[in-house]
Amino acid sequence: MSRVCQITGKKAMVGNHVSHANNKTKRRFHINLMKKRFYVPSEDKWVTLNVCAQGLKTINKIGIEEALERSKKEGLIK
Template structure:
């Protein structure tokens, strides 16, 4: 399982540990990923995703999962999130047409 947020695409970063003597050794910075269940209002279901805490804050700031998915570009989303976005947009389009 890769260490990438399914909503924001945030992944690991590479940097250095720097000692007091200024020796540098490689290290990785991993995102704070959480397994969460988010509720889709448009679909009326709950969805389990692996999301960074930064992504969770962004979802809450945008007013929920559906709004976040509609506003986000497809290139930033995982395959599961893109499929979910397609379903949400389809469902929202049906409600506006009716």
């Protein structure tokens, strides 16, 4: 599975390591991705999602059911 947040759609970004001598080499900025289980009361079941820290804040703010609905609409979850 790719390292993409299933709520926000965030992915790793690409940038450069910059040394003291100003040499540049490619690197990746990974997101803070975690595997979490959430209880969905309307379906009476547990759902496991890969979410980043911002995704957890979104779920806390709008609720798991609304977050799942939005991510299905955007095509992040099947």
